[in-house]
Amino acid sequence: MNHPRRRQVTALATGVLLTAGIALAAPAATAGATDSRARTTRTPLVVNARWGGHCTYDRIVIDLRGHVPPVTVTPVSRLVYDGSGKPVPLAGAFFLQIRLHPAAAHDDDGRSVYRGPKLITIDLPRLKGLALTGDFEGYVTFGAAFGSKPAFSTHKLHHPERFVLDVAHRNVCC
Structure with missing residues (x-):
């Protein structure tokens, strides 16, 4: 694989991983925005x-x-x-x-x-x-x-x- 192609694949893979991380984090952030009780700790x-x-x-x-x-x-x-x-x-x-x-x-x-x-x-x-x-x-x-x-x-x-x-x-x- 040549260097420009390797950079494209690396950039694409990085983008996929970042998108997956944001998608996984989104439900927690959304829950806090829609329900004020979600902001409280899970600690009793x-x-x-x-x-x-x-x-x-x-x-x-x-x-x-x-x-x-x-x-x-x-x-x-x-x-x-x-x-x-x-x-x-x-x-x-x-x-x-x-x-x-x-x-x-x-x-x-x-x-x-x-x-x-x-x-x-x-x-x-x-x-x-x-x-x-x-x-x-x-x-x-x-x-x-x-x-x-x-x-x-x-x-x-x-x-x-x-x-x-x-x-x-x-x-x-x-």
Whole structure:
């Protein structure tokens, strides 16, 4: 093959590849233009945290938009804010760190979507406080304070999506 013919074939092949790349990218760009919700991240969004007292357990519920991501619940000796390492001002004898990943409490534009409490004292049989301690690089972290060592169980609920942590205690309804 001579050089001018080789340049034509190379140019044609490059054009085909570029066109294919643009065609594959077009549906995503079009979706963002037609539906404002498509601009939000596919990362689950943490929108609220709430709690409740029941006869034999205290419950923490973390509400999400999207799916429930993997969650780790870890006993820790103290609660600190992610990033700064500053202590979280919650009184308690025992603490749990609740970490969701991947997750965010903000949208793609950096605006907070979380509407729950950032720091609150609670007076339930076991649960004494709850704090949002981090929303950083795909991790959303909460800290929970307890008056005594928590025996807990976790599960995911759907429609709407939420993560649940139940902390057992003696029956207070008798």
